[in-house]
Amino acid sequence: MYRHNTIGPPSLLQNAAFVIGLLLLSLMLTSCSQVSLTKPQTTREGLVYAYAGVTTARNTTGSLLSANKITPAQARTYQNLADNARSALDLGDTFLAKGDQGQAQTHLQLAQNVLNQLTATLAFYSGDKK
Amino acid sequence: MTNNTSQLAENILTATQIALNALAIAQMASSIILKAQREGRDVSNEEMAQMRVADDVARATLEAQIKAAESKA
Numbered sequence: 466m467y468r469h470n471t472i473g474p475p476s477l478l479q480n481a482a483f484v485i486g487l488l489l490l491s492l493m494l495t496s497c498s499q500v501s502l503t504k505p506q507t508t509r510e511g512l513v514y515a516y517a518g519v520t521t522a523r524n525t526t527g528s529l530l531s532a533n534k535i536t537p538a539q540a541r542t543y544q545n546l547a548d549n550a551r552s553a554l555d556l557g558d559t560f561l562a563k564g565d566q567g568q569a570q571t572h573l574q575l576a577q578n579v580l581n582q583l584t585a586t587l588a589f590y591s592g593d594k595k
Numbered sequence: 596m597t598n599n600t601s602q603l604a605e606n607i608l609t610a611t612q613i614a615l616n617a618l619a620i621a622q623m624a625s626s627i628i629l630k631a632q633r634e635g636r637d638v639s640n641e642e643m644a645q646m647r648v649a650d651d652v653a654r655a656t657l658e659a660q661i662k663a664a665e666s667k668a
Binding site: 517519528531532540548591 | 605610612616623624625627642647650653654656657665668
């Protein structure tokens with residue numbers, strides 16, 4: 466049985482605490498980024514980070530689904546969007562192997578656009594603001 | 596009050612899970628890129644394949660979660 470809203474809407478305090486928690490975790494991630502993450506210098510390095518973004522989107526979708534913050538239909542949509550981003554990255558890598566830097570960059574950018582939209586949507590539901 | 600606390604705990608758990616997963620994948624990507632940069636080369640096909648495999652696993656896991664949720668709904 467799908468448990469959506471069986472407990473009732475979260476209070477303002479709950480939402481505030483959750484947002485503060487997310488903020489702290491974001492700060493933690495930012496700190497880690499500053500310590501160990503490095504900026505991509507080549508298209509292939511950009512592809513690596515974008516693949517990581519696709520994987521993170523899928524993991525986040527799974528966590529939100531498990532927490533009943535999104536429906537299975539929404540999760541299916543986000544899975545499909547992640548698939549689209551993945552396809553663009555695979556295509557970009559193929560173009561790169563053929564030496565077509567321009568097409569590789571175009572497909573990397575396409576994937577990043579999809580990922581940006583998907584990440585924003587997932588962040589919205591992570592904040593429980595639906 | 597108990598429900599509120601339970602909901603709050605669930606929210607914190609979800610946020611923590613999301614952040615830890617994101618951190619693990621970001622660290623994986625970062626270590627691949629750092630290693631390549633330190634060795635003065637671009638990312639290899641094998642390293643790129645590692646990222647694809649990680650995504651394949653995440654995809655299969657999410658697919659199973661969606662199917663399980665659909666069957667419960």
